[in-house]
Amino acid sequence: MAITREEVLHVARLARLALSPAEVDKMKEQLGSILSYIRQLDRLDTSGVVPTSHAIEMGTPFRDDSVEPFGQKEEILKNAPDREEDFFRVPRIIED
Amino acid sequence: MAGIPVHAWTLIEAARAIRDKEISSRELTRALLSRIERIDPKIHGYITVLPETAMREAAVCDEELAGGHTRGPLHGVPVALKDIFCTKGVRTTCASRILDNFDPPYNATVTKKLREAGAVLLGKHNMDEFAMGSSTETSRLGPTRNPWATDRIPGGSSGGTAAAVAAGTCFAGVGTDTGGSIRQPASLCGVVGMKPTYGRVSRYGMIAFASSLDQGGPIARSVPDAAVVLAVIAGHDRRDSTSVDIPVPDFLAATERDVKGMRVGLPREYFAGGLDASVRESVERALKALLSRGAQAVEISLPHTEFALSTYYIIAPAEASSNLARYDGVRYGFRADGGTGLIEMMSRTRGEGFGAEVKRRIMIGTYVLSAGYYEAYYGKAQKVRTLLRRDFTEAFSGVDVILTPTAPTPAFRIGEKVDDPLTMYLSDIYTIPCNLAGIPGISVPCGMSPDGLPIGAQLLGKHFDEEALFAAAAAIEREIPLPRLAPLEE
Numbered sequence: 001m002a003i004t005r006e007e008v009l010h011v012a013r014l015a016r017l018a019l020s021p022a023e024v025d026k027m028k029e030q031l032g033s034i035l036s037y038i039r040q041l042d043r044l045d046t047s048g049v050v051p052t053s054h055a056i057e058m059g060t061p062f063r064d065d066s067v068e069p070f071g072q073k074e075e076i077l078k079n080a081p082d083r084e085e086d087f088f089r090v091p092r093i094i095e096d
Numbered sequence: 097m098a099g100i101p102v103h104a105w106t107l108i109e110a111a112r113a114i115r116d117k118e119i120s121s122r123e124l125t126r127a128l129l130s131r132i133e134r135i136d137p138k139i140h141g142y143i144t145v146l147p148e149t150a151m152r153e154a155a156v157c158d159e160e161l162a163g164g165h166t167r168g169p170l171h172g173v174p175v176a177l178k179d180i181f182c183t184k185g186v187r188t189t190c191a192s193r194i195l196d197n198f199d200p201p202y203n204a205t206v207t208k209k210l211r212e213a214g215a216v217l218l219g220k221h222n223m224d225e226f227a228m229g230s231s232t233e234t235s236r237l238g239p240t241r242n243p244w245a246t247d248r249i250p251g252g253s254s255g256g257t258a259a260a261v262a263a264g265t266c267f268a269g270v271g272t273d274t275g276g277s278i279r280q281p282a283s284l285c286g287v288v289g290m291k292p293t294y295g296r297v298s299r300y301g302m303i304a305f306a307s308s309l310d311q312g313g314p315i316a317r318s319v320p321d322a323a324v325v326l327a328v329i330a331g332h333d334r335r336d337s338t339s340v341d342i343p344v345p346d347f348l349a350a351t352e353r354d355v356k357g358m359r360v361g362l363p364r365e366y367f368a369g370g371l372d373a374s375v376r377e378s379v380e381r382a383l384k385a386l387l388s389r390g391a392q393a394v395e396i397s398l399p400h401t402e403f404a405l406s407t408y409y410i411i412a413p414a415e416a417s418s419n420l421a422r423y424d425g426v427r428y429g430f431r432a433d434g435g436t437g438l439i440e441m442m443s444r445t446r447g448e449g450f451g452a453e454v455k456r457r458i459m460i461g462t463y464v465l466s467a468g469y470y471e472a473y474y475g476k477a478q479k480v481r482t483l484l485r486r487d488f489t490e491a492f493s494g495v496d497v498i499l500t501p502t503a504p505t506p507a508f509r510i511g512e513k514v515d516d517p518l519t520m521y522l523s524d525i526y527t528i529p530c531n532l533a534g535i536p537g538i539s540v541p542c543g544m545s546p547d548g549l550p551i552g553a554q555l556l557g558k559h560f561d562e563e564a565l566f567a568a569a570a571a572i573e574r575e576i577p578l579p580r581l582a583p584l585e586e
Contacts, residue, residue, distance in 0.1 A: 030517055035463070051481070055294050055309075081428075092437055
């Protein structure tokens with residue numbers, strides 16, 4: 001199944017992945033052949049089949065909605081690539 | 097155990113020697129650390145080695161033992177973890193640049209349970225980046241080498257763990273399996289690897305790849321060793337809503353169980369073309385081993401097998417693309433330089449931080465979930481997943497376990513398949529259906545190829561019936577004695 005360069009760029013944008021032009025070319029080829037392979041599922045009639053999202057049947061487990069302090073703010077913040085006091089610092093969000 | 101070097105002991109022997117004070121945990125840990133130093137440069141099974149903390153933990157174990165206290169079945173025994181399990185204060189990278197300097201603020205439940213059972217942590221094992229791969233070649237730190245033939249891959253994604261266990265640089269390890277990542281490397285490295293039933297082992301603190309398929313499990317040099325480790329790490333965890341609240345059976349006792357009368361299913365789809373001759377012969381030997389102990393062979397069919405790989409390569413990337421959205425350079429990990437705004441920073445961070453295979457899977461996943469394609473791919477795959485599950489349910493109405501090859505060939509050469517994703521994906525063809533159905537699976541050594549490469553047999557079981565797998569695998573292990581330690585020269 002052929003996939004166009006524009007489609008690759010569109011999907012990369014959705015996935016927030018900056019790809020080099022060489023990567024886009026390679027992705028176009030490889031995605032095309034992987035997608036053709038997986039389209040074999042079209043041969044199967046699945047009308048009336050209930051989808052599986054979870055292999056083990058179990059109900060929704062409930063717990064009390066109570067707050068537990070994690071107590072290690074610094075341990076979390078020290079992993080931040082950039083911070084200011086107790087905040088994660090990021091580049092400007094609203095672009096001109 | 098006089099005459100056998102300590103690194104060649106089984107985990108059970110090591111634990112007993114410590115308990116009986118034949119050796120201290122410090123002596124044993126020091127011996128393994130020194131073996132890592134000598135052997136690991138040839139294998140590259142480890143991303144991180146922890147000589148200081150391991151020796152400190154061993155000293156604590158020795159003191160506790162001197163005071164008459166043992167924590168649990170792994171008291172003082174040095175083990176290691178795939179670098180996908182969060183370890184508080186120890187860098188956890190998933191073999192990715194994007195998590196290069198991630199220092200988890202908490203322990204995974206698996207990490208915590210190992211510590212509570214008394215295990216000493218030697219280090220963190222190499223793996224395919226984010227567990228995406230079948231050869232450990234997608235690691236950003238370079239491939240692990242198969243200790244049986246160092247120009248070959250160890251399998252993957254838990255290749256570092258399987259190689260280290262086979263190289264005697266740890267007594268056991270814990271890996272993860274989303275489509276075969278415990279069983280396939282165990283098979284290729286000649287050791288035992290068990291993927292438990294989905295929900296048996298907590299996924300808390302285990303970095304997510306495909307949440308409906310991921311499951312942690314042991315890799316060890318014997319079936320009883322794997323049973324001991326699984327008993328330690330299994331169990332309900334309120335921090336993982338998919339972990340199942342049922343008792344953990346005595347897995348070690350199950351390895352002693354008789355297989356007389358056990359019905360062993362042989363799915364004809366797994367023995368069709370494409371299967372290496374030495375793999376076929378070895379699996380037939382495994383079958384004979386079971387039959388010689390009174391099991392019966394039953395021919396079965398799992399008719400949707402040929403659709404499993406496609407189903408997997410829709411569901412796993414879809415879940416991965418969603419799980420990996422969290423790596424955006426804001427809260428932890430790598431952040432790319434330059435760029436003007438937030439979106440550009442995130443896109444560059446992800447473009448530079450992820451390797452080729454991870455990007456490929458994020459792209460597939462994003463594509464199959466995108467508007468206009470969702471039903472055709474993801475919706476369709478979820479329905480086929482139902483058919484695959486049903487195949488197993490029907491098969492298990494007439495058999496107790498299913499016997500198949502674990503991998504279609506023995507270990508291939510480093511670099512052989514790295515540029516051909518589809519061929520690489522085919523190495524997991526026999527292991528993938530198990531994850532889609534959520535059932536347990538184990539790989540146990542059953543033979544050697546003509547060039548001396550290990551071959552494993554896979555046993556699949558009913559949901560939460562790991563005991564039958566341990567019983568059958570232990571029977572194969574007793575009937576077909578094979579070396580578990582690779583013949584490495586020091």
